[in-house]
Amino acid sequence: MQRKVQKISLKTGSPMESHAAAVLTPYAFSKLQEELVLAPQYASLMVDQTYFIVRHHTDVDGGCKVVWIPHDDFISCSCHLFEFSGILCRHVLRVLSANNCFHIPDRCLPTRWRNINCFHIPMMGADDLNGDGLSSVG
């Protein structure tokens, strides 16, 4: 019997965090949670309906460009954290919450980060997941 108890504590109280905690592996969730905790420090400025600038509240210039097309379930940020790691960045999370989106789009939850109880990947440990996302082929 393998009993693996992961204590997950929610830090933001947001529905997105609960959603992530339910579907992601503990490692992936901890990475996403770091971003979620930082997201409220950012301002989301709508440029047009699908294009946002997300900027730290202490910055007067610059910031990341987020493109979000809800009906296509498409979201992308100029920091490319998601493309590299499969973890949504604080900028994307900020845009989602600023637009009353309380769940993480399905597309933004890569299979490799999902907590799938009936599916085991024997060779993959938490340490292996610490690297880059080069094994991911779009």
Ligand SMILES: [Zn+2]
């Ligand atoms: Zn970003």
